[in-house]
Structures are given as C-alpha cells and as structure tokens.
Amino acid sequence: xxxxxxxxxxxxxxxxxxxxxxxxxxYGPPDFQPDDCAFLKWEGSRLAFTIDSYVVDPLFFPxxxxxxxxxxxxVNDLLTAGARPLALSASFIIEEGFGVAxxxxxxxxxxxxxxxxxxxxxxxxxxxxxxxxxxxxxxxxSGIGRVQGSGLSGAQVKPGDQLIxxxxxxxxxxxxxxxxxKLLEGEDLKSDVAPLADMILPLWDHQVPVHAMRDxxxxxxxxxxxxxxxxxxxxxxxxxxxxxxxxxxxxACDALGLEVLNLANxxxxxxxxxPEGAFRALELVKSSPYGREARIIGRARDSFPGRVYLRTRLxxxxxLPFPSGELVPRIC
Amino acid sequence: xxxxxxxxxxxxxxxxxxxxxxxxxxYGPPDFQPDDCAFLKWEGSRLAFTIDSYVVDPLFFPxxxxxxxxxxxxVNDLLTAGARPLALSASFIIEEGFGVAxxxxxxxxxxxxxxxxxxxxxxxxxxxxxxxxxxxxxxxxSGIGRVQGSGLSGAQVKPGDQLIxxxxxxxxxxxxxxxxxKLLEGEDLKSDVAPLADMILPLWDHQVPVHAMRDxxxxxxxxxxxxxxxxxxxxxxxxxxxxxxxxxxxxACDALGLEVLNLANxxxxxxxxxPEGAFRALELVKSSPYGREARIIGRARDSFPGRVYLRTRLxxxxxLPFPSGELVPRIC
Numbered sequence: 001x002x003x004x005x006x007x008x009x010x011x012x013x014x015x016x017x018x019x020x021x022x023x024x025x026x027y028g029p030p031d032f033q034p035d036d037c038a039f040l041k042w043e044g045s046r047l048a049f050t051i052d053s054y055v056v057d058p059l060f061f062p063x064x065x066x067x068x069x070x071x072x073x074x075v076n077d078l079l080t081a082g083a084r085p086l087a088l089s090a091s092f093i094i095e096e097g098f099g100v101a102x103x104x105x106x107x108x109x110x111x112x113x114x115x116x117x118x119x120x121x122x123x124x125x126x127x128x129x130x131x132x133x134x135x136x137x138x139x140x141x142s143g144i145g146r147v148q149g150s151g152l153s154g155a156q157v158k159p160g161d162q163l164i165x166x167x168x169x170x171x172x173x174x175x176x177x178x179x180x181x182k183l184l185e186g187e188d189l190k191s192d193v194a195p196l197a198d199m200i201l202p203l204w205d206h207q208v209p210v211h212a213m214r215d216x217x218x219x220x221x222x223x224x225x226x227x228x229x230x231x232x233x234x235x236x237x238x239x240x241x242x243x244x245x246x247x248x249x250x251x252a253c254d255a256l257g258l259e260v261l262n263l264a265n266x267x268x269x270x271x272x273x274x275p276e277g278a279f280r281a282l283e284l285v286k287s288s289p290y291g292r293e294a295r296i297i298g299r300a301r302d303s304f305p306g307r308v309y310l311r312t313r314l315x316x317x318x319x320l321p322f323p324s325g326e327l328v329p330r331i332c
Numbered sequence: 333x334x335x336x337x338x339x340x341x342x343x344x345x346x347x348x349x350x351x352x353x354x355x356x357x358x359y360g361p362p363d364f365q366p367d368d369c370a371f372l373k374w375e376g377s378r379l380a381f382t383i384d385s386y387v388v389d390p391l392f393f394p395x396x397x398x399x400x401x402x403x404x405x406x407v408n409d410l411l412t413a414g415a416r417p418l419a420l421s422a423s424f425i426i427e428e429g430f431g432v433a434x435x436x437x438x439x440x441x442x443x444x445x446x447x448x449x450x451x452x453x454x455x456x457x458x459x460x461x462x463x464x465x466x467x468x469x470x471x472x473x474s475g476i477g478r479v480q481g482s483g484l485s486g487a488q489v490k491p492g493d494q495l496i497x498x499x500x501x502x503x504x505x506x507x508x509x510x511x512x513x514k515l516l517e518g519e520d521l522k523s524d525v526a527p528l529a530d531m532i533l534p535l536w537d538h539q540v541p542v543h544a545m546r547d548x549x550x551x552x553x554x555x556x557x558x559x560x561x562x563x564x565x566x567x568x569x570x571x572x573x574x575x576x577x578x579x580x581x582x583x584a585c586d587a588l589g590l591e592v593l594n595l596a597n598x599x600x601x602x603x604x605x606x607p608e609g610a611f612r613a614l615e616l617v618k619s620s621p622y623g624r625e626a627r628i629i630g631r632a633r634d635s636f637p638g639r640v641y642l643r644t645r646l647x648x649x650x651x652l653p654f655p656s657g658e659l660v661p662r663i664c
Contacts (some may be wrong), residue, residue: 001432002430002431002432002433002599003429003430003431004426004427004429004430004431004432004435004458004460005428005429006427006459006462007460008460008461009426009459009460009461010460015458018458022432022435022436022439023438023439023456023458025444026436026437026439026440026442027443027453037389038419038421038453038454038455040418040419040454040476041354041487042374042377042379043374043375043376043377044375045374045375047374047379047423047476048457049454049474049476049511050421050455051421051422051423051455051456051457051472051474052423052457052558053423053424053425053457053459053472054459054466055425055459055466057465085370086346086372087370087381089370089382089383090383090476091379091383091384091385092385092473093387093425093470093472094336094341094419095336095383096336096337096338097335097336098335098336099334099335099336100333100334100336100350101334102355103336103354104354104357104358107354107355107358107359108382110349110358110359111358111359112376119616121359122370122372122381123368123369123370123381123382124355124383125383125384125385126341126343126347126350126351126355127341127385127386127387127664128336128337128338128340128342128661129341129387129467129662130661130662132464133387133389133466133467133662134387134465134466134467134470135461135464135465135466138470140383140385140425140472140474142381142383142421142423142472142474144372144379144381144476177410187412197505277533285561286511299335304648329460329461329462330411330461330465331660332453332459
C-alpha cells in the first residue's frame with residue numbers, strides 16, 4: 001500500500017485495511033471497533049460523537065442533495081450508536097467560483113433536514129480554495145447525541161437475534177451513479193436519503209431489546225453485515241427473497257452488472273433485535289413513513305461465526321463476501 | 333454576491349458577509365455571535381462544540397504540517413470558549429494517488445499534537461476523491477470540551493479590561509505563504525502552530541477573571557480584535573510598540589507589502605482580563621513555553637465602541653480596519 005486508490009474510500013475491504021494500517025496503527029485503541037461513533041462519559045451519562053465528510057457528485061440528485069445527505073448521514077450514525085441526536089456542526093470546503101444561489105439552496109436543505117430530525121445545527125466553518133483545488137463543494141458534519149441505555153455497537157449481536165431491514169435497497173447508490181453519468185432520463189429512480197430519527201427513537205421509548213444497528217451506506221448491506229458478523233462473531237443468515245429491491249434498481253443492476261447488496265443506501269437501517277422484541281420492533285418501525293416496507297430479512301446464528309450467508313431464491317446458499325474494489329465512487 | 337470568491341474564505345469582511353447572508357439567514361439564530369464554538373447544556377454542566385476544515389497548502393511547512401494544524405486549531409478554538417478540550421474527531425478527504433507514507437506522517441503528527449494537548453482523537457472518517465477533484469488532502473476536525481465556569485464569548489469584554497497577547501505575531505501566515513511560493517530558502521522563519529492547553533488551562537485553575545479569548549488565525553489580530561470590539565461594543569486601544577513582531581516577519585512584510593496584523597497565527601492567544609487579574613494572568617501565561625513573550629498590548633475603553641485604534645510608534649493614532657480582500661489564501 002504505497003498510494004491511495006479509489007478503493008480505499010469505497011467502504012469495502014481496502015478501506016478497512018487503510019483504517020487499520022494508518023489510523024488504528026497510529027492511535028492504537030486496543031479494542032478498536034469499526035462502529036460509526038465514539039462514546040464519551042459525561043456527568044454520569046454517555047455522549048455519542050461522530051464525524052463524516054460528504055463528497056457526493058453530483059451535488060443535486062433525484063431525492064436529495066449533498067446538504068440533506070450530510071445531515072441525514074450524521075443523524076443516522078448517531079442513531080446506530082443507540083443515541084438521540086442533539087446537535088450538529090458543519091464545515092464547508094468551497095471551490096472559488098461556486099454559485100452562492102446553490103450554496104443557499106444547500107444550506108436550506110440542511111436546515112430542513114435538521115428540523116425533520118429534531119437536531120440543531122449549532123456551529124460551522126467555511127473554507128474557500130482556488131479553482132481546481134476542490135470539485136465545487138465538500139461538507140463535513142459532526143454530531144453529538146445522548147446515549148439511550150448503554151449504547152450500541154456492532155459487537156453485541158447474539159445468536160437468535162432477528163434482523164430487520166427497514167426499507168428497499170440500492171436506490172441511493174444507483175441514483176447518484178446514474179445521475180452523474182447522465183443516464184437517469186426516463187428512469188423512475190430516486191435516492192432514499194432521509195434522517196431516520198422518527199423511525200428509530202420510538203424503539204428506545206418502548207424499550208425494545210435492540211442489540212445493534214447499522215445504516216448500510218458505502219459498501220451496502222454486504223459491507224455492513226460482514227462487519228457486524230465479524231464484530232459479534234456470529235453467522236448471519238439472509239433470506240434473499242425477503243430483501244426488497246425496487247424493480248428499477250434490479251433492472252439497472254442487471255444491465256450494469258452491479259451487485260445490489262453492495263450499493264449504498266442513505267435512508268434505511270439494519271436492526272438486530274432479540275427474538276422476543278422482533279414483532280414489536282417491526283410494528284414500531286412500520287408506523288414511520290420511512291419504514292412502511294420494513295421486514296425481517298434474516299437472523300444471527302452460532303454456526304459459521306464471522307460470515308454472512310445468503311439463502312437464494314433458488315433455495316441454495318452462498319457466501320456474501322465483504323465487498324472489495326472501487327464499487328461506486330463519490331456516492332456520499 | 334453571485335459567486336464564491338477567494339476573499340469569502342479569508343477571514344475578513346467578505347467572509348463575515350457570506351456567513352451572515354447564507355448561513356445565519358438560513359439557520360437564523362437571533363443572537364448569532366461570531367464565536368468559534370457553540371454551547372450545549374448537558375446534565376447541569378455545559379459542553380463546547382466546534383468544527384474547522386483545514387486546507388493548508390503546502391501540507392508540510394517549517395514548524396508544522398496540516399495534521400498539527402488541524403488538532404491545534406480545534407483545541408485552541410475550544411480554549412477560546414473557556415472550555416477544557418476533551419475529545420476530537422477527524423475526517424479526511426484524500427485525493428486518489430496521495431502517498432500513504434505522507435498520510436501516516438500526518439496521522440502521527442496529529443497523535444503527537446493531541447497527546448501534547450491532553451485530548452483524545454476518538455473517531456474519524458475517510459473519503460477518497462478521484463485525481464483532480466481535491467488538492468491532495470483536506471482534514472476537518474471537530475472538538476468537544478467541558479466549559480469551565482460560565483463559558484466565554486467575544487461579547488463579554490468590559491471597558492478597563494487589559495489585553496494580553498501571548499506571543500509574537502505573523503509567523504504562521506508568512507511561513508506558509510513563503511513555503512508555498514518556495515521563497516523560504518535562507519529565511520529563519522517557522523510557523524508558531526501549537527495547542528495552547530497547557531498555557532490557558534491554568535487561568536481557570538487559578539480563577540483568573542478572564543472575560544474573552546480569541547486565537548487570531550485567519551485575518552490575524554486585525555480581524556479578531558475588530559470582531560470582539562463589535563461584539564462587546566467597546567473601543568480597543570492597541571499599543572503598536574508592545575506587539576512583538578519577529579525581525580524576519582517584519583522584514584518580509586515590508587518587502588511584500590503585507591500588513592502583519594492581518595497575518596494568521598496558530599500558536600498565540602488574545603486574552604481579555606479584568607484589570608485586577610492582569611498581572612496574575614501574565615505570570616501564569618509566561619510560565620508556559622508558548623507564552624514566554626506574553627505582554628499586555630492594549631486595553632478596552634468605553635470610547636469609540638466597536639472600533640480598534642492603534643497607537644503607533646510615532647505617537648499617532650490610527651484606525652485598525654477590519655481586513656478585507658483575499659489576504660493570504662490557504663494558510664489553514
């Protein structure tokens with residue numbers, strides 16, 4: 001590993017290696033976990049803290065824009081930690097010559113998304129770089145949340161846990177890819193990007209026994225589930241026929257040779273819940289507009305620890321590998 | 333204002349206008365203050381929250397690098413709020429092809445700077461963009477601190493307050509500018525970039541009556557002091573002969589036609605303190621290696637509210653205006 005490749009940012013195996021070899025090797029937390037948040041003790045309670053940069057191209061796409069993405073992505077990361085999102089900060093790196101009207105539109109989109117999620121945008125920063133030094137606009141958002149209960153990690157899944165997927169897969173990654181390549185004309189596709197606080201917070205209010213959550217962004221379901229299988233050392237069994245794929249997404253994946261389970265999503269959540277809480281969790285999630293198509297798509301087992309198996313529509317079983325390679329660049 | 337100009341990121345008047353017209357107009361805090369942190373209530377205590385992106389060019393310069401800058405800058409912003417820095421998050425936007433050895437060196441510099449400041453780097457993110465979509469590496473850091481006492485804002489300066497400057501001015505901005513233009517050869521200049529926790533925290537431990545602090549980064553002393561004069565509606569009187577300028581900085585400013593009071597600094601602090609605490613504050617600051625050259629450089633008055641006046645070496649007085657224009661780009 002001498003130079004950074006596109007695959008180092010794609011959410012797959014190579015990104016994990018970069019993080020381990022450069023950052024974990026330097027900062028050295030002995031118990032490093034690839035979760036989306038850190039926890040800090042604070043006056044007897046716990047605080048979740050997260051950060052993400054957004055470099056999506058194009059900046060505006062059907063269903064959303066970089067501003068909605070930057071707020072929703074950070075809100076959803078806090079939710080995966082079992083935290084109630086409280087406050088966000090946002091930093092803008094802007095290329096000289098960028099249109100102020102576009103910047104205002106993006107700022108308004110961020111404000112609307114934050115209001116929807118019930119979080120405050122409380123502080124920020126702007127930097128301008130000369131023409132050619134950045135591609136139009138990058139946004140970094142950091143978030144703080146109050147941990148409900150003891151907090152969640154991908155390491156807490158137990159054999160027997162049911163796996164809920166809250167909505168159909170693949171639309172965000174595919175929409176952004178096709179919008180960038182100007183192949184969207186006539187397609188009925190849009191990104192699912194959404195802040196999921198209204199769907200997830202009731203799980204805490206009703207004390208549903210949730211063991212882990214993950215929003216399957218870069219690397220899709222395949223990356224998120226492989227990470228959790230390794231962290232928790234359980235085997236994950238997925239039922240392919242239960243995973244909702246919009247017809248337009250399935251058709252485009254077939255035509256382009258893309259694996260839908262590797263595509264990024266920005267408005268769905270994977271929820272691992274103890275069996276006795278599964279029905280209640282599903283009921284609560286389905287009562288949110290973003291969770292209407294939620295269903296149980298698999299379960300955790302004690303066989304094949306660290307692996308993800310897909311039971312196909314044909315009745316066969318196959319390993320779902322950790323994605324690798326470039327996947328789809330700049331989708332978030 | 334139709335397109336973003338370099339001046340919109342330079343820390344001067346135009347940046348203030350951009351922030352007011354785009355961000356404040358959108359998020360609308362009625363009591364917006366141009367401070368570097370936001371405050372959040374948390375379990376009876378208060379938390380300070382800040383974010384900054386770093387786009388410095390070159391990435392390595394005499395005295396520091398983008399990693400040291402990204403940690404020190406965010407630590408110092410927390411200190412200006414009257415907070416004890418606790419934890420940082422860091423997000424990396426990396427251009428495809430960037431050297432992994434350089435990335436490791438920068439990660440190690442961040443770890444060393446964080447250790448020096450007594451803060452933990454707890455979470456992060458990496459994005460990779462294709463060649464040409466970013467200029468090598470941008471880092472965004474966000475920080476959380478515990479507010480000591482009631483927290484500081486630039487709005488709390490009172491007539492009579494003494495103004496302490498903790499070290500000489502101009503070296504960071506000038507060093508980065510000359511390093512970028514490859515004009516540094518033979519110059520004995522280096523950036524002052526440093527995390528100032530060891531110098532500032534004893535002020536709280538000893539209950540010194542500090543009313544405001546500001547680290548004079550983009551836009552230099554001129555921007556920082558004009559902001560505070562406006563926020564507090566006091567007049568600020570500066571004594572030019574008391575402001576330490578390293579001879580190499582003064583000579584280069586003369587040769588290049590730069591105003592040293594507009595140049596960015598990354599390792600000094602402006603401290604406003606009630607008159608009865610000024611001596612104690614100076615003593616404490618001077619006992620830190622970064623504060624040996626600290627001195628009182630001026631005072632707050634009730635005349636000329638909102639303005640900064642410079643008493644020159646010649647005995648005359650002149651207005652020190654809010655800087656405007658491009659100033660020096662990409663110095664942080």
